[in-house]
Amino acid sequence: MTKTIAVIGCGLIGRAWTIVFARAGCDVRLWDPSPEVRDEVPARLSETCDVSGDDPAALSRVQVFGTLEEALTGAEWVQENGPEQIDVKRALYARMDAMAPPGVILASSSSALVASSFAEGLAGRGRILVAHPVNPPHVIPVVELCPSPDTRPDVMDKAEALMRAVSQVPVRLTREVDGFVLNRLQAVLLAEALSMIEQGIVTPQGLDDTIAHGLGRRWTLMGPMATINLNAPGGVADYLSRYGPTMARLADDAARGEAFTARVAEIVAEAMLDPDDVPALSQNRDRRLAALATHLTHIQDKDD
Amino acid sequence: MTKTIAVIGCGLIGRAWTIVFARAGCDVRLWDPSPEVRDEVPARLSETCDVSGDDPAALSRVQVFGTLEEALTGAEWVQENGPEQIDVKRALYARMDAMAPPGVILASSSSALVASSFAEGLAGRGRILVAHPVNPPHVIPVVELCPSPDTRPDVMDKAEALMRAVSQVPVRLTREVDGFVLNRLQAVLLAEALSMIEQGIVTPQGLDDTIAHGLGRRWTLMGPMATINLNAPGGVADYLSRYGPTMARLADDAARGEAFTARVAEIVAEAMLDPDDVPALSQNRDRRLAALATHLTHIQDKDD
Incomplete structure (x- = not known):
């Protein structure tokens, strides 16, 4: 090309x-x-x-x-x-x-x-x-x-x-939408995450562990839809029929924009490393993202 | 032990x-x-x-x-x-x-x-x-x-x-909460994802790609809080000060429980592979999760 x-x-x-x-x-x-x-x-x-x-x-x-x-x-x-x-x-x-x-x-x-x-x-x-x-x-x-x-x-x-x-x-995307898809998904997850942290239900580290060592791994390998497709014996329709009402209840009960408070920003900032480290941490992130991309491509190639 | x-x-x-x-x-x-x-x-x-x-x-x-x-x-x-x-x-x-x-x-x-x-x-x-x-x-x-x-x-x-x-x-967790942490996070993301799919903004595959080839990778390497900590020069407090209002607007505009409709279940089910494949796909998922766990441990060891 x-x-x-x-x-x-x-x-x-x-x-x-x-x-x-x-x-x-x-x-x-x-x-x-x-x-x-x-x-x-x-x-x-x-x-x-x-x-x-x-x-x-x-x-x-x-x-x-x-x-x-x-x-x-x-x-x-x-x-x-x-x-x-x-x-x-x-x-x-x-x-x-x-x-x-x-x-x-x-x-x-x-x-x-x-x-x-x-x-x-x-x-x-x-x-x-x-x-x-x-x-x-x-x-x-x-x-x-x-x-x-x-x-x-x-x-x-x-x-x-x-x-x-x-x-x-x-x-x-088929049409213009505020935040596109990715940041709309990020926004709702952050709202609920910040709310649970501010309520003291979980620490910022615990919140990160829940995704990084848990749900994030499935989402990285296959995405959220393919994930729920394998969470019930009959696939995604079976999943939504079994667990849809529970998930709907949790979503109805979830935080929204009001969760982005100055107080929770302080709590999370205190739990994070010094902001002076952001450049070094970003380099480390990119190195790890590059290695992850290689790993995921390799796994995909084996499947094909 | x-x-x-x-x-x-x-x-x-x-x-x-x-x-x-x-x-x-x-x-x-x-x-x-x-x-x-x-x-x-x-x-x-x-x-x-x-x-x-x-x-x-x-x-x-x-x-x-x-x-x-x-x-x-x-x-x-x-x-x-x-x-x-x-x-x-x-x-x-x-x-x-x-x-x-x-x-x-x-x-x-x-x-x-x-x-x-x-x-x-x-x-x-x-x-x-x-x-x-x-x-x-x-x-x-x-x-x-x-x-x-x-x-x-x-x-x-x-x-x-x-x-x-x-x-x-x-x-x-410090106290009892419906859905614990993980499923509360999954529920809000699924609600907004299903809503965008039902509205025709994005296909189920596009939704999965957005996370699997995008945000999910950062979340897997470091979690959502550490992710936003690296998305602004001054760390997470800087991020929430710059982007908090936008994220709050997107969260306020997001779908909730009403997104779990029978219609969207049909749309997603049609886009997924045959539910008969669930056992084979689950085995494949577990093989890939095991390989990912090994990869992530290896990266972590290199950092320590």
């Missing part, structure tokens, strides 16, 4: 995307509004490869440019990773839509803003979508593809095909 | 517990009310070891007895895995409480019933608790330890110590 990709915004997520595309054989053209960030990109990309075990030879296909227009030249796909500020995004998409020929797809990594919020009114709104990764995408493969009401179906088809071609796992 | 453990009820969960205790060096005394189940136990235990890669030599420490009283003789810990029927549990705990000397701890694998519901009124209610595993416990280490209002703190201490000694991961 010799696609040309523009990566706009070269922070953590932009650099991780760069590795995703470069290791798949794409030519990657980078731009960031900050000259300091642009200067640091090559060294930072090498560091990232060190942690994840990616072959730094792929970085030979990466070039950093001094202007947005140069970076977009010849690109078939633009992966934008700007700040989550609506005014910044609107201005950036207006510029990119004016610069890029009509066949070029403009995809945002936004986790907080839906595509219509920055694409509405643009001539090329039909080729704009959100392609929301989990940070960092070079070690976590899922990408949520979320259209605006204006995004064309053929653009969604091409987005899905490209993501598969670069070995990511695209999840296609 | 040469503890003596009684495993009461020899279905899937009882047999998995048997392997947990036997491979840790315990003598395990089994009983099941069904003579057919008792007869099948040795062959079934061997099969389970085949799937998980456990050394079948540990099974030399396992004995099946014809009566409850014989199985309890000399046991320091009783792990009960009877049906989730309140009358059956009450009758069983009355018998066991009468038979077992006061120092013996009686622990139920119940996922649906809290300990007070079957221990209340018994002389030995102070030594009765729930030790809820995730099925199957020989390949998923978490165990929720949930007291009734009558369970003595020293019994909880001993329960936690025993579970650590047999290489499980105990999560101690």
